[in-house]
Amino acid sequence: MRKNRRVVMGFKDFKIEVNKKNILHNYEYLKRLRNKEIIAVVKANAYGHGIKNIVSLLSEHGCKYFAVARECEAEKILELKLKNVNILILETIEDLNFLKQNKNVEMVINSFKDLLFLLESDISTEQLHLKLDFGFGRNGVVESDFSKLKKLILEKNLKFKGICTHVFAADYEDMLIVEKKFNNILSELDKERFDIIHMQNSAGVISIEGAGCTHIRCGTILFGLQEIGYYDPNIKRAFKLIGKILDIKDLNDLKYIGYEKKEKITLTENKKIAKIRLGYGDGFSKRGEGIMSIINNKKFEIVHISMDSSFILVDESVKEGDFIEIFYDLEDSIKYLKVPHYEFLSCINERIKREII
Ligand SMILES: *Cc1c(COP(=O)(O)O)cnc(C)c1O
Numbered sequence: 001m002r003k004n005r006r007v008v009m010g011f012k013d014f015k016i017e018v019n020k021k022n023i024l025h026n027y028e029y030l031k032r033l034r035n036k037e038i039i040a041v042v043k044a045n046a047y048g049h050g051i052k053n054i055v056s057l058l059s060e061h062g063c064k065y066f067a068v069a070r071e072c073e074a075e076k077i078l079e080l081k082l083k084n085v086n087i088l089i090l091e092t093i094e095d096l097n098f099l100k101q102n103k104n105v106e107m108v109i110n111s112f113k114d115l116l117f118l119l120e121s122d123i124s125t126e127q128l129h130l131k132l133d134f135g136f137g138r139n140g141v142v143e144s145d146f147s148k149l150k151k152l153i154l155e156k157n158l159k160f161k162g163i164c165t166h167v168f169a170a171d172y173e174d175m176l177i178v179e180k181k182f183n184n185i186l187s188e189l190d191k192e193r194f195d196i197i198h199m200q201n202s203a204g205v206i207s208i209e210g211a212g213c214t215h216i217r218c219g220t221i222l223f224g225l226q227e228i229g230y231y232d233p234n235i236k237r238a239f240k241l242i243g244k245i246l247d248i249k250d251l252n253d254l255k256y257i258g259y260e261k262k263e264k265i266t267l268t269e270n271k272k273i274a275k276i277r278l279g280y281g282d283g284f285s286k287r288g289e290g291i292m293s294i295i296n297n298k299k300f301e302i303v304h305i306s307m308d309s310s311f312i313l314v315d316e317s318v319k320e321g322d323f324i325e326i327f328y329d330l331e332d333s334i335k336y337l338k339v340p341h342y343e344f345l346s347c348i349n350e351r352i353k354r355e356i357i
Pocket residue numbers: 041043090166200201202203217218219220221
């Protein structure tokens with residue numbers, strides 16, 4: 001055999017297929033919906049869709065702003081060496097030299113104390129977005145510090161790259177209150193101090209207009225992962241977690257399924273055990289035991305999950321090499337796992353390839 005020839009046994013690994021057309025559709029749709037530019041939030045490996053693929057795809061189609069939560073996520077985008085792309089880090093980072101060394105990296109100011117420290121440390125306000133918190137208590141300058149903040153900004157005539165707030169998944173009425181309060185402060189401070197103004201995450205984009213803002217700042221909805229209660233029928237899902245059946249064994253010949261004694265597993269009329277190459281080592285949590293998979297348009301239960309493989313109770317119709325899809329029914333999966341889709345999806349780690357198709 002020649003040395004460098006690739007020898008392939010046939011594809012059996014799992015992968016996440018990302019539908020390019022649907023992502024681009026959501027991107028264009030959201031831009032038009034609120035008539036604003038998009039800051040694409042690509043934290044947590046673009047909610048599991050693969051940060052590098054997604055950033056490359058969206059930047060090719062005109063997206064200039066990406067937001068992440070961590071410095072290491074910004075580094076991944078920087079590795080792509082894209083021109084005309086700004087990266088906004090939503091959380092406060094530790095190493096401020098990172099901002100000094102990368103002029104296209106920007107950061108959100110998450111408290112009044114942070115602002116003082118950033119100014120003292122000579123970080124250019126051209127790389128900073130001031131964040132105001134209207135009572136979510138997560139991040140941002142709190143309302144009790146607003147008068148100090150106003151005084152400082154006016155005294156020093158500070159200009160920033162951006163200003164923002166967050167509406168999270170508040171009630172519609174609460175969102176309107178935030179929108180109003182935010183606009184009041186904007187006029188007090190003078191809008192001209194800020195190049196870009198943003199407020200809405202996905203729920204906010206669906207619910208309110210975002211008066212006064214230049215950008216929307218959304219993640220889940222861009223990937224078609226809709227929050228229950230904020231559903232927009234025009235948004236399209238983009239991911240598919242698929243693989244192939246590795247092998248099939250007869251239940252009668254087995255004492256154990258994975259590491260589990262056969263007796264511990266509630267069996268049905270299905271008498272075959274199919275093995276797949278996906279386990280909790282790939283970020284597919286053991287909590288998924290009992291969840292349904294789809295093989296040839298039929299639902300089959302995943303009965304055991306180990307580190308590298310999982311086992312499904314199947315019938316005679318299922319053959320080695322058949323395609324299997326996990327999390328096909330998102331609503332069912334959310335109900336069963338009792339966590340949102342963006343949580344279990346972003347847990348799938350880098351052992352699973354992401355493929356844009
Ligand atoms: C994660 C995050 C977003 C995106 O939220 P989605 O609900 O996924 O759109 C927006 N803004 C901030 C500050 C965030 O942390």
